[in-house]
Amino acid sequence: MRGIENNLEKLYEAGIRPVAISVDRPGDTLEMAGKARLSFPLLSDPDLDAIRRYDLVHTGAGIDGTDIARPAEFLIDAGGTIRWVNVTENYWVRARPEQVLEAARSLE
Amino acid sequence: MSLNKINWQIWFGFILSVFAFASYPLIFAGWPVTRDFPWANLLLFAFAAIILFAGVRRAFRPEKGRLAKAGAVVSVVLSTLVLGLFVMIAFVSARWLPPSTGAPQIGSRAPEFSLSDTAGQKTTLAHLLTTPIQTQSSDTPVRPRGVLLIFYRGYW
Numbered sequence: 341m342r343g344i345e346n347n348l349e350k351l352y353e354a355g356i357r358p359v360a361i362s363v364d365r366p367g368d369t370l371e372m373a374g375k376a377r378l379s380f381p382l383l384s385d386p387d388l389d390a391i392r393r394y395d396l397v398h399t400g401a402g403i404d405g406t407d408i409a410r411p412a413e414f415l416i417d418a419g420g421t422i423r424w425v426n427v428t429e430n431y432w433v434r435a436r437p438e439q440v441l442e443a444a445r446s447l448e
Numbered sequence: 449m450s451l452n453k454i455n456w457q458i459w460f461g462f463i464l465s466v467f468a469f470a471s472y473p474l475i476f477a478g479w480p481v482t483r484d485f486p487w488a489n490l491l492l493f494a495f496a497a498i499i500l501f502a503g504v505r506r507a508f509r510p511e512k513g514r515l516a517k518a519g520a521v522v523s524v525v526l527s528t529l530v531l532g533l534f535v536m537i538a539f540v541s542a543r544w545l546p547p548s549t550g551a552p553q554i555g556s557r558a559p560e561f562s563l564s565d566t567a568g569q570k571t572t573l574a575h576l577l578t579t580p581i582q583t584q585s586s587d588t589p590v591r592p593r594g595v596l597l598i599f600y601r602g603y604w
Contacts, residue, residue, distance in 0.1 A: 341598060342478060352583045355593030359576055361563065362602045370566040372603040383563035383571065390561035395550030396599050409599040410545045416558040416595045418577055423594065427551050430542045431601065432477065433484045440596055447593045 345378050347437035354444045356415070361385050363408050385409070396427075415440060417447050455516065457503030458523045461496050465527035468492035469534045486538050493531050500524055558597070573597075 344351070344358050351358060358380040364372065369382035385391050391409040402408040413435040415424035424443035426435040472489045476482035482489075500523065506512075507520035552558060562572045573595065580589030 341600065343480060344596070344598065349584055351596070352581050352590070353585065355581065355590055356596050357576055357579075357581055357592050357594070358596040358598060360598040360600055361561075362600045364602045366564050366566055366568045368603050373566050381565050381571070381576070383561075383565055385561070385563050390559070390563060391599065393559035393561065394552060394597075394599065395548045396546075398546050398601075402602065408601050410548060411601060412548065412551060412599045414552065414558065414597040416573070416577065416597060418591070418593055420558050420560075420573065420577060422552050422554055422556050422558050425551065425554055427548050429545065430539075431545065432486075432538065432542050434480070435598075436480050444594060 341378060341434075342376065343434075343437050344380065344440075345376075347441070348380060350441060351437065351444075354441055355447070356440065356444050357381075359383060361390055361409065363388060363391070363402065363406070413440070415443050415447075423447060455503050455506050455520070457499045458507060458520050459503075461500030461503050462523045462527050462530075464492060464496035464499060465530045468496055469530050472534065472538060486534075489534065489538070493534070496527060500527055 341360060348358070360378075360380065361383045362369070363384070363386050364382075365384050365386055369384055372378065373382055388397055388407055388409070391397055394412070394414070396409045396412050397407055398410040399407050401410070411428050411431045411434060413426040414422055417423050423446065424440075426439070428434060468489050471492065472486055476486065476488050504520045504524060507516045558573060560573050562570050564570050576595050577592055579592070581592055582589045
């Protein structure tokens with residue numbers, strides 16, 4: 341997400357708002373935002389509500405065997421329709437900002 | 449003891465292996481070019497292997513004692529374990545992900561949600577899609593054209 345933060349102004353100029361979701365609670369996300377210097381919203385989904393709706397539950401993959409989200413990115417247009425998806429096969433490989441900006445070009 | 453008498457290759461080779469391993473999450477994972485395929489770390493492991501090979505050759509000279517030879521073997525075994533662990537983490541376990549075949553696809557409606565931000569304030573997808581974005585270049589906030597939803601494993 342450092343890449344997203346580094347390209348934040350470019351994304352904003354393109355009208356794209358990055359929002360990150362994990363099971364971390366607001367205390368942890370606040371700490372992460374500070375340490376990693378991330379200024380875009382980090383949302384908390386400790387009960388895996390949204391994570392389940394997007395079918396991204398990774399059972400037992402968290403510390404202490406808790407359920408967490410598997411990594412994925414979705415570009416959603418202003419009408420609420422999914423326009424680009426990246427459900428990574430390797431959690432080290434994430435969507436690059438260039439890919440997102442390219443995908444954003446097709447949005448109205 | 450002068451530097452010439454110590455088999456520095458055997459120890460440095462192991463230390464370099466550990467660095468080759470640790471530098472992935474700590475350093476190289478910071479850039480996609482070195483994270484998506486860890487070629488920098490594999491290069492470091494290759495250097496470590498070369499140095500260890502030199503160290504093993506030196507330790508197994510006829511005049512060297514059993515302790516020197518044992519130390520060389522231990523260092524190589526440990527370095528190999530570190531390499532194995534690296535391959536496991538970078539290539540194998542990172543792919544142990546659920547299939548997520550039910551994830552919304554292009555063209556479908558993004559499922560709505562209501563989640564708390566870092567301040568504990570609830571927000572929804574609809575809100576995120578409509579609240580104007582403040583850019584540095586313009587005084588008036590711009591209407592969002594979209595939201596990039598990033599699901600991540602968490603902070604640990």
